Amino acid sequence: MTDSRPVLTMTGISKSFPGVRALHNVNFRLFPGEVHALMGENGAGKSTLIKVLTGVYDTDEGTITLDGEPVSFSGPMQATAAGVSTVYQEVNLCTNLSVAENIFIGREPRLLGAVRWGEVRRRARALLTRLDLDLDVSAPLGSYSLAIQQMVAIARAIDIQARVLILDEPTSSLDAGEVAQLFRIMRQLRDEGIAILFVTHFLDQVYEIADRITVLRNGGLVGEYLTAELPQLGLVEKMIGKELDVLEGLEEHSRRDLGALEEGTPLVAVSNLGRAGAVAPFSLTIHAGEVVGLAGLLGSGRTEVARLFFGADRADGGQVAIDGTSSSLRTPAQAIDQGVGFCSENRRAEGIVPELSVRENIILAMQAARGWLRPIPRRRQDELVDKYVKALNIRPADPEVPVRNLSGGNQQKVLLARWLITEPRLLILDEPTRGIDIGAKTEIQRLVTQLSDGGMAVLFISAELEEVLRLSHKVAVMRDRQMVAQLANDESLDAERIMQTIASGSHREEADR
Amino acid sequence: MTTGSLTAPRRTRIRLPRRQVPVLATLALLLVMYGIGVSQYTAFSNVQVIFNVFIDNGFLLVVAVGMTFVILTGGIDLSVGSVVAMTAMVSADLLQKGLPAALVLVIALLIGPTLGLLMGCAIHFFDIQPFIVTLAGMFFARGMCTFISGSSIPITDGFWTRMSQERIGNSQGNFVSISVLIAFAVVLVAAYVLAYTRLGRNVYAVGGNPQSALLMGLPLGRTRIAVYTISGLCSAIGGILLSFYTLSGAPLIAVGMELDVIAAVVIGGTVLTGGSGYVFGTVLGVLVLGVIQTLITFDGSLNSWWTKIVIGGLLFAFILLQRLIGIRYK
Numbered sequence: 098m099t100d101s102r103p104v105l106t107m108t109g110i111s112k113s114f115p116g117v118r119a120l121h122n123v124n125f126r127l128f129p130g131e132v133h134a135l136m137g138e139n140g141a142g143k144s145t146l147i148k149v150l151t152g153v154y155d156t157d158e159g160t161i162t163l164d165g166e167p168v169s170f171s172g173p174m175q176a177t178a179a180g181v182s183t184v185y186q187e188v189n190l191c192t193n194l195s196v197a198e199n200i201f202i203g204r205e206p207r208l209l210g211a212v213r214w215g216e217v218r219r220r221a222r223a224l225l226t227r228l229d230l231d232l233d234v235s236a237p238l239g240s241y242s243l244a245i246q247q248m249v250a251i252a253r254a255i256d257i258q259a260r261v262l263i264l265d266e267p268t269s270s271l272d273a274g275e276v277a278q279l280f281r282i283m284r285q286l287r288d289e290g291i292a293i294l295f296v297t298h299f300l301d302q303v304y305e306i307a308d309r310i311t312v313l314r315n316g317g318l319v320g321e322y323l324t325a326e327l328p329q330l331g332l333v334e335k336m337i338g339k340e341l342d343v344l345e346g347l348e349e350h351s352r353r354d355l356g357a358l359e360e361g362t363p364l365v366a367v368s369n370l371g372r373a374g375a376v377a378p379f380s381l382t383i384h385a386g387e388v389v390g391l392a393g394l395l396g397s398g399r400t401e402v403a404r405l406f407f408g409a410d411r412a413d414g415g416q417v418a419i420d421g422t423s424s425s426l427r428t429p430a431q432a433i434d435q436g437v438g439f440c441s442e443n444r445r446a447e448g449i450v451p452e453l454s455v456r457e458n459i460i461l462a463m464q465a466a467r468g469w470l471r472p473i474p475r476r477r478q479d480e481l482v483d484k485y486v487k488a489l490n491i492r493p494a495d496p497e498v499p500v501r502n503l504s505g506g507n508q509q510k511v512l513l514a515r516w517l518i519t520e521p522r523l524l525i526l527d528e529p530t531r532g533i534d535i536g537a538k539t540e541i542q543r544l545v546t547q548l549s550d551g552g553m554a555v556l557f558i559s560a561e562l563e564e565v566l567r568l569s570h571k572v573a574v575m576r577d578r579q580m581v582a583q584l585a586n587d588e589s590l591d592a593e594r595i596m597q598t599i600a601s602g603s604h605r606e607e608a609d610r
Numbered sequence: 611m612t613t614g615s616l617t618a619p620r621r622t623r624i625r626l627p628r629r630q631v632p633v634l635a636t637l638a639l640l641l642v643m644y645g646i647g648v649s650q651y652t653a654f655s656n657v658q659v660i661f662n663v664f665i666d667n668g669f670l671l672v673v674a675v676g677m678t679f680v681i682l683t684g685g686i687d688l689s690v691g692s693v694v695a696m697t698a699m700v701s702a703d704l705l706q707k708g709l710p711a712a713l714v715l716v717i718a719l720l721i722g723p724t725l726g727l728l729m730g731c732a733i734h735f736f737d738i739q740p741f742i743v744t745l746a747g748m749f750f751a752r753g754m755c756t757f758i759s760g761s762s763i764p765i766t767d768g769f770w771t772r773m774s775q776e777r778i779g780n781s782q783g784n785f786v787s788i789s790v791l792i793a794f795a796v797v798l799v800a801a802y803v804l805a806y807t808r809l810g811r812n813v814y815a816v817g818g819n820p821q822s823a824l825l826m827g828l829p830l831g832r833t834r835i836a837v838y839t840i841s842g843l844c845s846a847i848g849g850i851l852l853s854f855y856t857l858s859g860a861p862l863i864a865v866g867m868e869l870d871v872i873a874a875v876v877i878g879g880t881v882l883t884g885g886s887g888y889v890f891g892t893v894l895g896v897l898v899l900g901v902i903q904t905l906i907t908f909d910g911s912l913n914s915w916w917t918k919i920v921i922g923g924l925l926f927a928f929i930l931l932q933r934l935i936g937i938r939y940k
Contacts, residue, residue: 173825173827174827177827185825188822189819189821189822189825189826190819190822190826191814191815191818191819191822191823191826191885192818192819193814193817193818193819193885193886194811194814194815194818198811202811202812202815202826202828203808203812203826203827203828205808205811207808210806210807210808211802211806211807212805212806212807212808212811214806253826
C-alpha cells in the first residue's frame with residue numbers, strides 16, 4: 098500500500114480569505130488503493146483543502162501533483178476530467194431523472210448528436226453491477242433512498258475513470274445498514290486501486306474503514322498517521338488540541354439516581370400515543386430534571402415520537418397528562434404554551450432562518466410565545482441574547498451576524514438558545530450534535546447536563562449511543578416505528594445492550610408475540 | 611430525513627406509473643370531451659372537426675411547444691403573446707412597405723429569438739426572476755406593436771395569401787392548412803430535441819435541480835438562455851402562422867394569449883416547477899382547449915366566455931392532480 102508512489106500530493110498549501118487564514122503550509126498525500134481520512138473540527142480547513150484540490154479555490158502558495166505531474170484545476174469539472182471526482186454530503190443529482198441518466202448526463206454516448214438510450218442503460222447496469230447494486234436503471238432516482246442516491250453519485254464519479262475519489266461527509270444522513278453498504282463499495286473501489294479521501298465526523302467510521310489519517314487543526318497540519326498506530330483518544334486530542342478532561346467530567350456526572358427523580362408526579366406522561374403510519378402507540382413518562390434518551394436507527398420513528406410530543410403531528414389516539422392533569426398536545430402552539438420546546442433535527446430546513454441575524458433567530462420563539470402584537474423591547478432582547486451567546490459560547494459573539502455565516506455547531510447553539518430563552522419545562526433535542534465538531538458537541542452535552550440539573554426535562558434523540566448513554570437517565574429504544582423497550586441507565590446498561598435491543602427487539606415484545 | 615429509508619420502497623411501488631398520469635389524464639379528458647361532442651352533435655364526428663381544431667390552433671400549438679421548454683426548466687415566459695403580435699405586425703408592415711416575402715420572413719423570424727436571447731441573458735446573468743423579465747419583454751413587444759401602427763395592417767402579399775388559402779386534403783374534402791403541417795414539424799423537432807439531445811436532457815436536469823445540474827457540470831446558464839431563445843423562436847413562428855391565418859397584423863391581437871399557452875402546457879401535464887413533462891402532453895393540452903371551444907361553438911347558445919370558465923376549472927383540477935400525485939419529490 099505504501100510502497101507505491103502517491104497518486105496525489107499537495108505540498109505547502111496556503112490559502113487566505115480576507116481576515117482568515119484558512120490553510121497554512123498544509124501537506125497532504127494520497128496513495129493508490131488506500132482510504133485516507135481527513136479529520137479536523139469544523140473550521141479546521143478540511144473543506145477548504147478539498148476545494149483547493151478540486152479547483153474551486155486557487156491556492157495562494159503550494160503545489161499539487163497528480164501522478165507526479167504538477168496540476169492546477171480551474172474547477173471541479175476539470176478535476177473530474179483528470180480523474181479527481183468528488184461526492185458531496187448532499188446528493189447532487191437530479192431526482193426527476195432516471196438512475197441511468199443521472200450517471201451519464203453530460204457525457205452520454207451519442208450517435209450523430211442523438212443520445213443512445215439503450216447504450217446509456219446498458220452501461221449504467223454494468224457500472225452498478227460492478228458496485229454490486231441491483232437497481233432499475235430506468236426508474237427515477239427519487240424513487241430510491243438517500244443512501245442509494247449517494248451510491249449512484251459514486252457510480253457517476255467513478256465512471257470517469259476516477260483515480261482519486263473524494264467523499265465529503267457521505268455518511269451523515271445514512272443509517273448503520275446504509276453506511277455498511279457504502280463501506281463495502283469503498284473497500285471494493287480501494288481494492289481496485291482507487292485512492293479515496295474520506296471526510297467524516299464519525300470517529301468509529303474512521304477506525305472501521307480508513308488506512309491512514311491526516312489531522313488538520315485551525316488551518317494547519319497536525320500530522321499524518323496510520324490508523325492502526327493512532328488510538329481513538331489520541332486522534333480526538335490531536336483534533337481539538339487539548340486533553341479530554343471535559344468529556345471525562347461528563348462521564349462522572351451521568352448515571353444519577355433515577356429513583357429520586359421518578360418519585361412524584363411526572364411532568365409529562367403520555368399513554369398509548371401514536372399515529373398511524375408514523376409510530377405505533379407508546380407510553381412514556383418524563384419527570385422534571387430527567388433526561389430521556391431516544392435511541393434507534395435512522396427511520397425507526399425517533400423523530401416521529403418527538404413530533405408527537407411537540408404537536409407538530411397530531412396523534413391518532415392516546416392520553417397526555419401534564420403535571421398529572423389531563424391535557425393535550427395537538428398543535429405546536431399548544432405545546433409551547435405547556436412549556437415544550439423542540440430543536441429540530443433538520444436545522445437548515447425547519448429551524449434556522451439563515452437570513453436573519455443571530456439575535457433575531459434567538460428571539461423568534463419567545464416573540465411567538467408572547468404574541469406578535471407585544472414586541473420584546475430591544476434592550477431586553479439585547480440582554481437576553483447577550484446572556485445566551487455568552488452562556489453557549491456562540492462564535493462569532495456578534496448577535497447581528499446573519500446566522501447563515503455561522504458554522505453548523507454554532508447554528509445548533511443558536512437554535513438551542515432560541516428555546517432556552519422561553520424557559521421550557523420539557524426540551525426536545527432531535528440530533529442536536531449531528532454534523533458538528535467535537536468541541537461544540539461537548540459543549541452541547543455539558544449544557545444538557547446542566548439544564549437537567551436545573552430541573553428541566555429533556556428528551557434527547559441521538560444516533561450516537563455513547564452520547565445517549567452519557568446523558569440519559571432512561572433510554573427508550575425505537576425499532577421499526579415501535580418503542581420496544583425502556584431501559585434504566587444503570588451499571589448494567591451499555592451500548593452493546595442497546596444495540597442488541599435495537600437488533601432484536603425487547604423481551605417484552607417477544608413475549609407479546 | 612429520518613423517514614427516508616422507510617418510505618423509499620413504498621414510494622417506488624406507486625410512483626413509477628405516476629409520471630405519465632397527468633398526460634394520461636389529459637388524454638382521457640380529451641376522449642371524454644370528444645365522446646360528448648359526438649353523442650350530442652352528429653356533425654361532430656366529421657374528421658374535419660378535428661382538422662379545424664388544428665387549423666384554428668396551429669399557432670397556439672407552436673407557441674405552447676416553446677413554452678414547454680421554458681416551463682420544464684422551472685421558468686415562465688409571459689412575453690409570448692406580445693411577441694406573436696409583434697411578429698405579425700412587423701411582417702405586415704414590411705410587406706406593406708414592399709419588401710420581398712423571403713426577406714420579411716427572415717427578419718420576422720429573427721426578432722423573436724433575439725428578444726428571447728436578451729431576456730434569457732437578463733434572467734441568467736443578473737439572476738432576476740423570469741416572471742419579471744418576461745413581463746418587461748411583454749410590455750416592450752406590445753408597445754412595439756402600437757409603435758409600428760395604431761391600427762390593423764392588411765396583408766396582400768402573394769406568398770402570404772397562398773399560404774393562407776392552400777388546402778392540403780383528400781378526395782373526401784377534408785383538409786388542413788400549411789400552418790398545421792408547420793406546427794406538426796415544430797412538435798416533432800421539439801420532441802426529438804427534448805428526448806434525444808444533450809440540450810433537451812439538460813433542460814430536464816436544470817428543471818429538476820439547478821444546483822445539482824451545475825455541480826454535475828451541466829451548462830446551467832447556456833441551457834436557461836437557450837430555452838428563452840427557443841420560446842422566442844416559437845413565438846416568432848407562431849406570429850407568422852397567425853399572420854397566415856388572419857392575413858393581417860393587428861396591434862391588439864393575441865392579448866392574454868400567454869395565459870392560454872401556459873394553461874395548455876399545464877393541462878398537458880408539464881409541472882410548473884419544472885423537470886417533468888412532455889411535448890406530446892402539450893399537444894393534448896392545446897387540443898383540450900380547442901375542443902372546448904368547438905363544443906361551445908356547436909352548442910351555439912353558450913357565451914364564448916364559457917371557454918374561459920371551463921379552462922379555469924380544468925387548470926385548477928390539473929394543478930391539484932399534480933399536487934396529489936406529488937410529482938415533485940425532493
